[in-house]
Amino acid sequence: MATQNTIRVSVRRRAATLSFWEQVYLFEVIRGLWITTHHFVLNLYYHILKLFGIRKTHPLTPTIQYPEECRPLALRLRTLHRLARRDDGRPRCVACMMCETVCPALCIQIVAAAVDDPNIEKRPKSFDIDIGKCVFCGFCVEACPEDAIRMDTGILDIASYSRGGMVLDIDRLLSLNAATERTDKEVDQLQKWLLQ
Amino acid sequence: MPTLTIDNQEIKVPAGTRVIEAAKLLGIEIPHYCYHPALSIAGSCRMCLVEIEKFPKLAIACHTVATDGMIVHTNSDKAEHARTSMLEFLLANHPLDCPVCDQAGECKLQQYYMTVGRHNSALLDNKIKKTKARVLGPHVILDSERCILCSRCVRFTAEISKSHELGIFNRGDHSELLNYPGKALDNPYSGNVVDICPVGALTDRDFRFKVRVWYLDSKPSICHGCARGCNIRVDYLRRRFHHNDGKRIARFKPRHNPDVNGHWICDAGRYSYKQLENEDRLLTPQVDGTPGGWDSVLAGAAKAFAGHVSEFGVNSIALITSASLSNEEMFTAQELFGNGLKMEKIAWRIPPGPENKDDDLLIRADKNANSFAAEKIFTSTSRAKDVEEVLAKTEAGKIKAWIVLDADLGPAFGDERIAKAAESLRFSWYLGSYRNATSQACRFVLPSTVFTEKEGTVTNFAGRVQHFPAVVSPLGGALPLLEIFAKLAGRLELPTVETNPARVYQSLGQSFEHFAQPIYAAPTAKAAPTSKVS
Ligand code: SF4
Ligand code: SF4
Ligand code: SF4
């Protein structure tokens, strides 16, 4: 029997019930336009005051002058990757391929090499991340057993004129540091790098 | 024949069977490290503890002989607790190097930790430091900290290779596996200790850090290194070619076959994978050293052949074939050149050099994979079976042309002699995989695939016919030999040649009794799973 194979699908109805005036629609449209116009006029008024130097700040919608000015980012936000270093400056990464394996976008490419030091044994000879493919999921950071790959640079504005430019190699990844460790001078240098 | 009960299942086993083997027959895997079916029993790891009714204590399944009426519990609380505790002991001083350990992904410590371990470490003291990254021999590197002292490798060198290089030194938690002073782990079978080491203590220097094992796929195959025809597993990369130096084949591992090679393969065979994708592979057809397309080179080769035959007749041409071709290729060559074109000089015999000897384990003096079939297939029509004879006749001017099938004559006869003999030839074809003195001496070079890039069967020295599949696709412009034969037959206006090895094998079976038993799986049947080394 065909009925045995049918699955009942429940139909979801909207819970909200509309009052009569809401159902008339026209009044609701006017109320919506009123909110927009209200904000527009107020913003205009305060921005003009600011323009003439009568007020320094204003309480309503702020405008951030990007890229000269940036919004503060939450510390836990996943931003551009970097490779951390050991205390002696050598990369922490041991080319275990955990991040390469877990990466859902297949954007990490590592080539391993042996090291003479028996306490390290293995290091990455090359380590490329194709940021153009990365989905910023952070799995690579989760998977790393050495806490070597981190996404705490605070850099989000990554752009390039070519696809190749989006591939970060090991030197660049090692040259970045955490947003919290950065001095003002380093911030300036970073700005230059990002704007070039 | 005692009957025993394991986990409520009854089984009858031959007298003398160990409990661990009886359980295996029932499909129950008892975790174990030191036990290996091909080695003597050490009973040192205590991982295989099981509960046996009426025994005062837990017993090790690898050493306890099954007796009539025995009732074994492998999963009782007591047995499980013992196993977890044993694993905790084994891991007490373990460095947990997994990120840099080549064994990770196929490590029995990792496997059993996830299945029967899952304990929290209770260790407060510092771990004991031992030798790391110590080169033991040409192929093997040791990390003593990872060693669980199961002594499998010691027993291998004592019982199988009989070379006695390894031993366990010192006492207590300072015990350490090392090689005897001044004695490198250097024997023709040394690579096998890497396979039997259940952990990452012994790893392959050759494979070291090339590629992570979980990136590899495997297919069963047959080693072509000598006439033994050891069963192997080919591990290869299907993607992520930035690993393994951009090569596809990453390693050969032995595949258990009690009738041919047991659990082992020799080092020569194990590392023969390296040449399969080296710079010496022939990748494009060539005429006089100039690369060309298949069509133009084949046309030139066929024209040279036809012109030569009309002038000097077919009997001035010799076919020199390697005795490592597959049964199907030899049969097709015989059909095409021997029966079809009536060529009488088909040579394949090259006596092995004095440095090659049979040993009493696996290695055969005959370095050809398929001499047995060559003797069967070519003998009936050939009048010049020895390559030496063909060379002499060429030097005497009686043979004026060569068709060489993947035979490298340099090592046996010297590169200069081959080059000199080839100078007098009217034309020569080389159908083969590698650039060598012989291929360079020949005018028309048609690149053929190696055994991992084609399907076929080979016959070992004892007459056993074994099948190998195509593991990877042909490299560069190389083609399987059967397809080259088909193209040539088309150019020479000969009857069409079958290129499907399964169908060629059928015709082969009709012509030669020895090949009558079916080898190829029925088209729909699933391939047999490859057994991993235990
Ligand atoms: S953030 Fe996600 S997508 Fe990007 S590199 Fe890491 S694992 Fe790959
Ligand atoms: S997971 Fe960490 S240690 Fe492993 S390769 Fe990636 S960055 Fe290196
Ligand atoms: S032997 Fe096994 S558990 Fe030990 S480091 Fe290697 S992979 Fe990890």
Ligand code: SF4
């Ligand atoms: S090196 Fe491996 S095989 Fe040898 S004793 Fe140690 S763990 Fe066992």
Ligand code: FES
């Ligand atoms: S396998 Fe039984 S004691 Fe090691």
